[in-house]
Amino acid sequence: xNIKKVMIIGAGQMGSGIAQVCAQAGFEVYLNDxxxxxxxxxxxxxxxxxxxxxxxxxMTEDEKTSVLGxxxxxxxxxxxxxxxxVIEAAxxxxxIKTKIFAQLDEIAPEHAILASNTSSLPITxxxxxxxxxxxxxxxxxxxxxxxxxxxxxxxxxxxxxxxYQAIExxxxxxxxxxxxxxxxxxxxxxxxxxxxxxxxxxxxxxGVATVEAIxxxxxxxxxxxxxxxxxxxxxxxxxCLYIMETLHEGFGDDKYRxxxxxxxxxxxxxxxxxxxxxxxxYS
Ligand SMILES: CC(=O)CC(=O)SCCNC(=O)CCNC(=O)[C@H](O)C(C)(C)COP(=O)(O)OP(=O)(O)OC[C@H]1O[C@@H](n2cnc3c(N)ncnc32)[C@H](O)[C@@H]1OP(=O)(O)O
Ligand SMILES: NC(=O)C1=CN([C@@H]2O[C@H](COP(=O)(O)OP(=O)(O)OC[C@H]3O[C@@H](n4cnc5c(N)ncnc54)[C@H](OP(=O)(O)O)[C@@H]3O)[C@@H](O)[C@H]2O)C=CC1
Numbered sequence: 001x002n003i004k005k006v007m008i009i010g011a012g013q014m015g016s017g018i019a020q021v022c023a024q025a026g027f028e029v030y031l032n033d034x035x036x037x038x039x040x041x042x043x044x045x046x047x048x049x050x051x052x053x054x055x056x057x058x059m060t061e062d063e064k065t066s067v068l069g070x071x072x073x074x075x076x077x078x079x080x081x082x083x084x085x086v087i088e089a090a091x092x093x094x095x096i097k098t099k100i101f102a103q104l105d106e107i108a109p110e111h112a113i114l115a116s117n118t119s120s121l122p123i124t125x126x127x128x129x130x131x132x133x134x135x136x137x138x139x140x141x142x143x144x145x146x147x148x149x150x151x152x153x154x155x156x157x158x159x160x161x162x163x164y165q166a167i168e169x170x171x172x173x174x175x176x177x178x179x180x181x182x183x184x185x186x187x188x189x190x191x192x193x194x195x196x197x198x199x200x201x202x203x204x205x206x207g208v209a210t211v212e213a214i215x216x217x218x219x220x221x222x223x224x225x226x227x228x229x230x231x232x233x234x235x236x237x238x239x240c241l242y243i244m245e246t247l248h249e250g251f252g253d254d255k256y257r258x259x260x261x262x263x264x265x266x267x268x269x270x271x272x273x274x275x276x277x278x279x280x281x282y283s
Pocket of ligand 1: 056143146
């Protein structure tokens with residue numbers, strides 16, 4: 001399967017990172033979001049990252065221009081008719097994702113793969129919204145995408161072997177490391193990571209220690225690069241809550257119940273770094 005043209009849906013922190021690494025690997029990229037200003041914000045982040053690469057001598061100014069030239073801005077899903085693969089990185093909500101996939105199924109060429117960067121939602125259910133479940137797959141990048149090596153590849157029940165192989169090959173061409181997993185809530189990454197973050201929030205909620213102390217324990221005691229509350233802010237508290245809800249509902253086990261403090265913060269609009277306030281405040 002020859003993949004040259006890629007569409008990324010959602011120009012948030014994940015979508016813009018995925019667009020950057022695809023453009024750097026020479027793919028032609030359409031970066032799509034609901035409004036032009038969201039796409040422009042994503043291009044702004046990519047430009048900043050590339051400028052840092054130039055300043056550090058890892059890339060020339062001409063290479064930066066050429067990478068940016070590989071990215072087209074899109075606010076129209078119809079642009080999917082021109083691509084070989086769509087990677088969806090919109091918000092972590094099943095209704096929104098299934099609507100996007102049903103539309104893409106009508107628009108994208110027959111050969112096109114429809115991938116989702118979902119961090120926890122069942123790929124099989126997303127695939128069932130299309131008439132091409134064999135071409136639907138999970139391609140789960142880690143944040144920040146330009147830095148993190150892993151891509152968790154999730155097979156839905158119907159995903160074809162050649163589609164899995166194409167995504168594995170594409171992952172390697174992006175200079176990332178693919179790891180194959182099966183379709184269960186939270187896959188491997190968030191089934192293990194998110195209960196730890198949720199427990200850190202309970203630790204705060206129950207007054208065991210301060211935000212700073214909890215992070216310090218995990219950073220200095222366990223050598224984690226970021227404390228769990230810093231990491232939760234970095235991921236987005238809305239995304240953390242959606243993932244916990246998927247685990248709770250998907251396994252029907254109360255050990256995954258989201259901490260009420262997490263719910264409260266999300267209801268307050270304290271979504272972490274991206275909204276300027278979470279467990280910490282950001283200027
Ligand atoms: C929720 C999900 O579904 C799945 C997930 O993604 S879970 C989240 C997974 N990610 C993590 O756990 C990240 C944990 N944190 C880390 O690994 C590190 O703190 C970090 C890599 C983010 C930053 O590393 P650091 O050493 O503390 O900071 P810093 O020295 O500023 O950055 C290291 C490099 O990363 C780059 N970097 C940092 N943040 C970046 C960003 N947001 N975008 C692009 N590049 C970034 C820096 O430019 C720097 O590059 P060079 O050394 O090549 O110049
Ligand atoms: N944050 C993380 O660490 C990780 C997140 N993920 C997954 O990646 C996905 C995106 O997360 P993230 O980038 O953090 O979220 P963000 O909130 O940063 O970005 C999501 C973007 O998608 C846009 N969007 C929402 N609905 C649509 C739509 N129908 N069509 C096009 N664009 C849309 C949003 O616009 P608007 O602002 O208007 O809502 C926003 O710009 C989620 O599924 C998440 O679970 C995966 C790995 C890590």
